Amino acid sequence: MESEEDAMKKAQMFEARARNISHNVRCTECGSQSIEDSQADVAILLRKLIRDEIRAGKTDKEIYKKLEKDFGETVLYAPRFDLQTAALWLSPFLVAGAAAGIWAYQKHRQKTNVHIMALNLVRGVPLTPKEKQTMLDILTPPPPQRKRWW
Incomplete structure (x- = not known):
């Protein structure tokens, strides 16, 4: 009974973490929506990619860095503070x-x-x-x- 409850809590934490990351990532096709809100094909693929990265044990920071490296700085809603920004x-x-x-x-x-x-x-x-x-x-x-x- 206890392990079933733990598994449910883990699944909820996993889903909450994936949704949180998805809300902070801009859809590369729409531009004005997060991938969590968008139904574009690329948004669906990015949500799947995020969930795969979480399952692989990556931290949120690592996932953001990977997305930024693959899709550019504009994929994140909060740009870094550097000379350009x-x-x-x-x-x-x-x-x-x-x-x-x-x-x-x-x-x-x-x-x-x-x-x-x-x-x-x-x-x-x-x-x-x-x-x-x-x-x-x-x-x-x-x-x-x-x-x-x-």
Whole structure:
């Protein structure tokens, strides 16, 4: 009884491992699906290849390396970090940095515009309603803080 239960657990582990690997491998025919989701002939063959490699006792890393060697780097959904893929990996940080830089520049420019508005006011150039409101917001002192007797 115990060995039958162990065999069932091993089969479930084997299948879960094969499915996990298959979800991380791109179908070479479809391109947009994993081989687990694809019904293309090449996907079926790759799923069989993965199961054969697992039965042969290969680790997940070894299976990924074999697939990458046989089908190229694009077969894996997560490319390696190297000089060629650095732009791909770093692009989210570059975009976030550019957005932060633009935001900081806009804030700086907004403060600088207050000085320009003040100079224009001294020169006699009329302010637009938005500029007037901005000047009032800046020049209006904050409400006094209540002093507490305790």
